[in-house]
Amino acid sequence: QAQLVESGGGSVQAGGSLRLSCAASGYSFYSYSVRCMAWFRQAPGKEREGVAGIDSAGGTLYADSVKGRFTISRDNAKNTLYLQMNSLKPEDTAIYYCARAYGSNCILSPPSAEYWGQGTQVTVSS
Secondary structure (H helix, E strand, O other): OOEEEEEOOEEEEOOOOEEEEEEEEOOOOOOHHHOOEEEEEEOOOOOOEEEEEEOOOOOEEEOOOOOOOEEEEEEHHHOEEEEEEOOOOHHHOEEEEEEEEOOOOOOOOHHHEEEEOOOEEEEEEO
8 A cells, every 4th residue: 555654754953955855655535647746744632734745747835934945846756756945943853744635736734644654753943
């Protein structure tokens, strides 16, 4: 069955960078290449929120809070999703989740995600 596995999280000081990866494998009703893939995050005591999404044609969508700092990309041949995070801020601290959407277009809302990874912790200190 379908599986998403995140990696690349860690601890960094404000202003630093991290790159997250999400490897997708297994069967799903819709193939990886025709789905929107997205990153969400959840900080302690807060609801899960959308960070960035990329559709099947490579179009991207970002939350206002990360525009200009984060870049989402995908390598369909490798079934891998990436999130390059630069100029990190303490408020970026959260568990970051990779998600596969129900459809090909991106909507940065948790209900749009059909399948989730287990998450990877990102901690940004001042």
